[in-house]
Amino acid sequence: MSIPAAGAPVPARVRELAAGATLEPVWRNELGGVTFRAEGRDGIRFIKHGPKNLETTSAGEAERLSWAREYTPVPRVIEAGADETHEWLVTVALPGASAVAPRWVRDPATAVRAIGRGLRAFHDRMPVAQCPFDWRVSARTAAAEVRGIRVPDDLRVPPAEERLVVCHGDACAPNTLIADDGSWAGHVDLGALGVGDLWADLAVAAMSTVWNYGPGWEEAVVDAYGVPMDAERMTYYQRLWNAT
Structure with a gap:
């Protein structure tokens, strides 16, 4: 895992999900997925976007986050989705x-x-x-x-x-x-x-x-x-x- 280089390409789906918010790539995982920080009128969100894999899924993470939020500070899910090759998860930023x-x-x-x-x-x-x-x-x-x-x-x-x-x-x-x-x-x-x-x-x-x-x-x-x-x-x- 690493911090993406400045100017890393932004997938079209991420731009769509950002809805005009300013985007900054903040994290790249070992599978090639990138998490973007999106800051706009609605505050700060994080958009995780990457290729589908057999280890975890965005839908599965969304389900786990929704369950865990009752007990401990974790992000609130806004949207999770997938197409033929990629998946994404949009969450509200936590403090810290x-x-x-x-x-x-x-x-x-x-x-x-x-x-x-x-x-x-x-x-x-x-x-x-x-x-x-x-x-x-x-x-x-x-x-x-x-x-x-x-x-x-x-x-x-x-x-x-x-x-x-x-x-x-x-x-x-x-x-x-x-x-x-x-x-x-x-x-x-x-x-x-x-x-x-x-x-x-x-x-x-x-x-x-x-x-x-x-x-x-x-x-x-x-x-x-x-x-x-x-x-x-x-x-x-x-x-x-x-x-x-």
Whole structure:
């Protein structure tokens, strides 16, 4: 994932959805999808547009966002749609900036603390029994195989679950929003949200600190989340993420 270069082309569908708003590309994912910030008379919206894929869908993310909004700060969905090759999702902007905004990259201690505390709040607020979405290992490996990914045999049986939670599903640093005072403000990109072990999210959040802030911050995320380090679960769920 990366920040698109200035002057990146804007798809016709995005211009249509923007309805005259000023557009700025802010994020490109590994599948080639781009998220645009659209600022107009109606305020700020985000338009996510990209090729269809078998991992997540805009319709699925819209459904998850609508469910999660009852419990925790996530964007409100305006529109989700698709054509033969691409799909899109339009949401209202939340207050706060991504944990990888330049300000927070320069202050990783504050960013990492917000990521850990925000993830714990996300997990604590969500009712597992009422969640209609599954992100357990069996569901993830089955979905990977549908996409043609052969999951190693030793990853098919996970460690005993420490605690079932409603996982974010992509708890990488960019998907945490941070308020001006350095506190957690909300989450974005919930296309894979579902029930799973807390370490399925926490291990990925920790791993992403290396990508975004450099080495040495993994334990700080775990400390901010508020559980003892578990090297076995950390390693397992990081390997599962990379494999699937």
